[in-house]
Amino acid sequence: MEKALFHHHLLRATEIVVPFSREFLHDSLPPSILYLIFPNQSYGGNAISGEETLFPNETLSEGSFWGPFDVDQVVGSLWRDGKIPEWINMQIHSYDDINTYLELLCCGRFTSNKELLYHVKEGYPPFHVLGPNLPPNWISVEGSGKFDLYWCGKPNPFSKPNQFSR
Numbered sequence: 001m002e003k004a005l006f007h008h009h010l011l012r013a014t015e016i017v018v019p020f021s022r023e024f025l026h027d028s029l030p031p032s033i034l035y036l037i038f039p040n041q042s043y044g045g046n047a048i049s050g051e052e053t054l055f056p057n058e059t060l061s062e063g064s065f066w067g068p069f070d071v072d073q074v075v076g077s078l079w080r081d082g083k084i085p086e087w088i089n090m091q092i093h094s095y096d097d098i099n100t101y102l103e104l105l106c107c108g109r110f111t112s113n114k115e116l117l118y119h120v121k122e123g124y125p126p127f128h129v130l131g132p133n134l135p136p137n138w139i140s141v142e143g144s145g146k147f148d149l150y151w152c153g154k155p156n157p158f159s160k161p162n163q164f165s166r
Contacts, residue, residue: 001114002082003082006075007071008124012124018100024131029095030096030099033099034069035067035070036104037069037074037078037104038065042109044108048109051113053080053083058108083112084126085110086107086126087118090105091133
């Protein structure tokens with residue numbers, strides 16, 4: 001994938017995830033966006049094809065991430081000579097007074113083959129936009145109402161950062 005297209009898809013997914021999440025949440029999410037990258041989140045036991053590349057040395061301990069990063073830093077970290085993660089799940093992670101932090105859970109398999117990318121039908125592969133984690137027994141906005149992002153406790157978004165530069 002061309003770097004400019006990957007950049008565009010990241011921005012498009014971001015434009016969708018925040019308003020979508022606001023449909024569920026009481027929280028006022030700041031408009032400034034930063035990203036937390038959680039690399040190598042896929043199962044690594046299957047054989048890889050010749051069109052896939054792994055970076056096992058980038059596996060982090062549970063809960064650790066790269067960032068927080070801006071858009072250009074995300075692209076610089078995840079676009080590698082035309083290869084990108086085969087899928088990236090995006091959702092709201094947390095927020096503070098200044099920024100909304102988006103979680104990017106990334107497949108550990110990188111490819112330049114568009115046939116191997118997931119979420120093509122969504123229109124901005126490899127990104128898959130997810131809503132916030134739902135509280136137990138939550139039915140719908142109409143049935144249960146909106147909820148707080150931190151319904152199960154507020155995470156410390158910087159408890160385990162792992163700064164990364166390429």
